[in-house]
Amino acid sequence: MQRVNALRPLLPKGTLTFYKDQLLITKGSGQFLWDSAGKKYLDMFGGIVTVSVGHCHPKVNAALKEQTEKLWHTTSIYHTEPIYEYAQALTATFPDPLKVVFFVNSGSEANDLAIALARNHTGRFDMLSMRNGYHGMTQTVLGATNLGTWKPTFPHGFSVYKFMNVDPYKGVWGGTKCRDCPVEIKNRKCDCKEGQCSATSKYIDQFEETLAYDFPASSGPAGFLVESIQGVGGTVQYPKGFLKRAFEAMKKRGGLCISDEVQTGFGRLGSHFWGFQTQDATPDIVTMAKGIGNGFPMGAVVTTKEIADSFARSLYFNTFGGNPLASAVGKAVLDVIEEEKLQENCLKVGEYFLKQLAAIDSSLIGDVRGKGLMVGVELIDEEGNPMPAARMASIFEGVKNRGVLIGKGGLQGNTLRIKPPMCIDKKDVDMAVQAIDDAIRKGQ
Ligand SMILES: Cc1ncc(COP(=O)(O)O)c(C=O)c1O
Incomplete structure (x- = not known):
C-alpha cells in the first residue's frame, strides 16, 4: 500500500478514488473482492455497474x-x-x-x-x-x-x-x-x-x-x-x-x-x-x-x-x-x-433488497428507490436537507469497514448507490442491509 501511495502522483489528480484509507484490490470472484491485506468484501457496486455476471466469471x-x-x-x-x-x-x-x-x-x-x-x-x-x-x-x-x-x-x-x-x-x-x-x-x-x-x-x-x-x-x-x-x-x-x-x-x-x-x-x-x-x-x-x-x-x-x-x-x-x-x-x-437466469434473479433479489432497505427504521433515510438491482438510498439530515458531505463520507467509510462496498451519487453526493453483480443472493442482501443500517445508526 505504501508503494501505491508513493506512485499515486503518476495518475491524474482529478481522478476520483473512494475512501480515506484507499483500497488496493487484488482479486475478485463472483460478488466478492479481496484487498492487498487479504480482507474480503461483498461488492455491491460491481466496478460502477460494470461487473454484470460476477468477477472473473469462469465461462x-x-x-x-x-x-x-x-x-x-x-x-x-x-x-x-x-x-x-x-x-x-x-x-x-x-x-x-x-x-x-x-x-x-x-x-x-x-x-x-x-x-x-x-x-x-x-x-x-x-x-x-x-x-x-x-x-x-x-x-x-x-x-x-x-x-x-x-x-x-x-x-x-x-x-x-x-x-x-x-x-x-x-x-x-x-x-x-x-x-x-x-x-x-x-x-x-x-x-x-x-x-x-x-x-x-x-x-x-x-x-x-x-x-x-x-x-x-x-x-x-x-x-x-x-x-x-x-x-x-x-x-x-x-x-x-x-x-x-x-x-x-x-x-x-x-x-x-x-x-x-x-x-x-x-x-x-x-x-x-x-x-x-x-x-x-x-x-x-x-x-x-x-x-x-x-x-x-x-x-x-x-x-x-x-x-x-x-x-x-x-x-x-x-x-x-x-x-x-x-x-x-x-x-x-x-x-x-x-x-444463470440473472435477469430473473435481479427481479427477485432486487425486490427483496428494496423492501429490506425501506424497512430500516431511520429518519435519516429520505428515500429508497430503484428497480431490480439498480438501487438508491437517499440520506438526509435531521432537518430534511441532503446529508452533509462529511457525515455522508463517514457513513460511507463505515459501510466499507463492515466489509461491504457500495457507491454514492446525486448532485450533493448523498445517495448511496447499490448496483452489484447480478448474481447476488438474499444472504448478500441481508449482509449489506445490516452494514448500511448499522453505519447510519452509528454515523460511521
Ligand atoms: C449512463 C451512463 N452513460 C455513459 C457513461 C460513460 O461511460 P464510460 O465511462 O464507459 O465512458 C456512464 C458512465 O458512468 C454512464 O453511467
Whole structure:
C-alpha cells in the first residue's frame, strides 16, 4: 500500500478514488473482492455497474482465453466470425426495427456516436438532454452531462439544451405512487388513480413547452439523449410513462430518441432486458457499455437500418470496436445472463433488497428507490436537507469497514448507490442491509 501511495502522483489528480484509507484490490470472484491485506468484501457496486455476471466469471474467462489463442485483432477492415456471432446475439435482444449495431469501446464513445447519428440523420444540430443526467466524458458528450460536479471548466459540447429533472421525490412534481418501484415515496402524497400519473402529465407539458420554445419552429431538435433511470444522478426514476410520452413528443418534432442503457441494460432492472422497455418507450437509438463486457472495455450503439444507412453517407471507422476478444466476451456475457437466469434473479433479489432497505427504521433515510438491482438510498439530515458531505463520507467509510462496498451519487453526493453483480443472493442482501443500517445508526 505504501508503494501505491508513493506512485499515486503518476495518475491524474482529478481522478476520483473512494475512501480515506484507499483500497488496493487484488482479486475478485463472483460478488466478492479481496484487498492487498487479504480482507474480503461483498461488492455491491460491481466496478460502477460494470461487473454484470460476477468477477472473473469462469465461462467469460474461458471464452476470452479461447479467443486469445485464436485471434486478437484484425480491425473492421476484415470480417471475423466472432463479430457476426455477437452482432446476431446482441441484436436478438432488441425489438424491431432496432437491428443494426455499431461496436465501440466505452459508454462515452457510444453516446458520442449516437449524437452524431442523430445529427447526421436529421440534418439538425441542437440536442436535448436532462438535468442530473450523466452520459460520459468526451467533449461532445460532456455537453449532455448535466451534473455540476462533473462539468468541466473548459468549453465543451455546445448546443445541447437541458430539460428540467424529472424526479418524483425531489423534483417540482411527484407523488407516492409515481414510480415503478416496490417502495413508495414517503414525503409526497397523491390521489392519482391506477394507470394515471398527474406528475407525468405536468412534466410532459413542460417537455412540450421546451420543444416549442428552445428549438427553431422551422426545423426542430436533432434528438433527445436520456438515461432510462439516472445512474450517477442517484438512481432517479421518472414517473411512470414519462419516457414513452416524451419520446412521442420528440418524434412528433422530428427528433430522434436515444436511450442511454449504459447502467440500466442487460437485465439489471429485472422485469425487462432494457430500461426503455420498462417505460414502454420506443427509442430510435440505444447506447450500452459497462455491463456489456463484465469489465472488458467495450460498448455498442444499436439503431435502425434506416438511421445506420444514412450514416453511410460518410465512412465509419473504429479500430477496436467489435474486435474478436470483445465479441467473444460480449457473447459469453449474454449466454451467462440467460443460462444463470440473472435477469430473473435481479427481479427477485432486487425486490427483496428494496423492501429490506425501506424497512430500516431511520429518519435519516429520505428515500429508497430503484428497480431490480439498480438501487438508491437517499440520506438526509435531521432537518430534511441532503446529508452533509462529511457525515455522508463517514457513513460511507463505515459501510466499507463492515466489509461491504457500495457507491454514492446525486448532485450533493448523498445517495448511496447499490448496483452489484447480478448474481447476488438474499444472504448478500441481508449482509449489506445490516452494514448500511448499522453505519447510519452509528454515523460511521
Ligand atoms: C449512463 C451512463 N452513460 C455513459 C457513461 C460513460 O461511460 P464510460 O465511462 O464507459 O465512458 C456512464 C458512465 O458512468 C454512464 O453511467
